[in-house]
Amino acid sequence: xxxVEVKVPADLExxxxxxxxxxxxxxxxxxxxxxxxxxxxxxxxxxxxxxxIRSERPKTGDDKTRITYKGPLIDDESKTREEIETDVGDGExxxxxxxxxxxxxxxxxRKERDRYALEGYAITLDSVDDVGEYVEVETEVxxxxxxxxxxxxxxAILEGVGLDPxxxxxxxxxxxxLGP
Amino acid sequence: xxxVEVKVPADLExxxxxxxxxxxxxxxxxxxxxxxxxxxxxxxxxxxxxxxIRSERPKTGDDKTRITYKGPLIDDESKTREEIETDVGDGExxxxxxxxxxxxxxxxxRKERDRYALEGYAITLDSVDDVGEYVEVETEVxxxxxxxxxxxxxxAILEGVGLDPxxxxxxxxxxxxLGP
Numbered sequence: 140x141x142x143v144e145v146k147v148p149a150d151l152e153x154x155x156x157x158x159x160x161x162x163x164x165x166x167x168x169x170x171x172x173x174x175x176x177x178x179x180x181x182x183x184x185x186x187x188x189x190x191x192i193r194s195e196r197p198k199t200g201d202d203k204t205r206i207t208y209k210g211p212l213i214d215d216e217s218k219t220r221e222e223i224e225t226d227v228g229d230g231e232x233x234x235x236x237x238x239x240x241x242x243x244x245x246x247x248x249r250k251e252r253d254r255y256a257l258e259g260y261a262i263t264l265d266s267v268d269d270v271g272e273y274v275e276v277e278t279e280v281x282x283x284x285x286x287x288x289x290x291x292x293x294x295a296i297l298e299g300v301g302l303d304p305x306x307x308x309x310x311x312x313x314x315x316x317l318g319p
Numbered sequence: 320x321x322x323v324e325v326k327v328p329a330d331l332e333x334x335x336x337x338x339x340x341x342x343x344x345x346x347x348x349x350x351x352x353x354x355x356x357x358x359x360x361x362x363x364x365x366x367x368x369x370x371x372i373r374s375e376r377p378k379t380g381d382d383k384t385r386i387t388y389k390g391p392l393i394d395d396e397s398k399t400r401e402e403i404e405t406d407v408g409d410g411e412x413x414x415x416x417x418x419x420x421x422x423x424x425x426x427x428x429r430k431e432r433d434r435y436a437l438e439g440y441a442i443t444l445d446s447v448d449d450v451g452e453y454v455e456v457e458t459e460v461x462x463x464x465x466x467x468x469x470x471x472x473x474x475a476i477l478e479g480v481g482l483d484p485x486x487x488x489x490x491x492x493x494x495x496x497l498g499p
Contacts, residue, residue, distance in 0.1 A: 223415045225408045225416070227407055227408070239390060
């Protein structure tokens with residue numbers, strides 16, 4: 140499985156109007172608070188890994204918390220990395236466990252995330268605290284030789300909602316928050 | 320909060336019959352599989368900590384998985400230690416996350432646990448693979464000066480089901496499994 144993901148800065152209100160015009164399906168909005176941890180025994184910046192607790196609050200319904208491990212890039216071209224994730228009952232308790240083990244919260248990324256689906260792509264409108272507004276267009280393909288056409292499709296979606304694929308930003312929100 | 324816990328080796332069938340005679344309340348039986356992890360950056364044996372994933376399978380209903388951190392003894396006399404625990408959606412994924420972070424499964428303790436309640440005490444009948452059969456009598460008290468009478472009460476429960484408090488074993492099942 141390969142993931143194609145293109146992210147560009149955007150005026151979210153304008154994009155939302157275009158998505159409505161194009162008949163995109165709303166998948167609902169959530170507030171996500173991501174806490175990233177430093178490890179006691181290696182530098183995740185050096186190893187290109189990440190450990191995160193994500194708390195997600197939907198407009199209606201219960202909060203959900205997940206722990207996520209992201210491994211280093213397996214393949215630089217396709218931006219593929221191992222990602223392992225599972226639900227957690229109590230994020231504060233997991234935070235306390237991690238701190239006791241020597242992991243320290245390094246940064247928190249908070250965003251409002253509004254989700255749409257259109258033509259096989261997931262479209263995410265993110266308003267990220269202290270970072271800005273971004274649109275992500277994402278899909279998955281089975282094999283490497285589908286990557287190019289999937290990327291072209293993502294660019295077409297972006298152009299269709301008035302955005303320029305050339306504005307693409309490859310830095311994560313965490314990276315954008317922490318700065319160069 | 321202080322915990323009083325007394326554990327003795329026992330013939331579980333005999334104890335079960337005595338508990339029924341005394342009108343103990345059955346709290347149901349589960350199979351528990353506990354995986355203990357070694358840390359990459361310190362020796363939990365030296366620091367007197369433990370990190371565990373517990374998968375619990377009830378006779379009826381869904382499996383439940385929890386992660387537990389146990390801190391070092393805060394007070395040797397009362398056997399008090401910090402214990403932090405939360406539910407986890409998928410134990411295998413959490414195991415994969417821990418392994419990727421450098422934590423390695425050190426030992427697995429599997430047991431059938433049958434639970435009763437009697438006179439304010441929790442009574443646990445454990446049949447532990449490769450270790451043996453044990454009964455634990457446990458309660459919690461608010462203050463340190465209640466510990467002595469709580470301990471006497473636990474001894475009385477043990478005697479009431481035909482066991483000798485002098486047979487008390489202080490070693491954990493993990494310790495008993497790994498040996499001296």
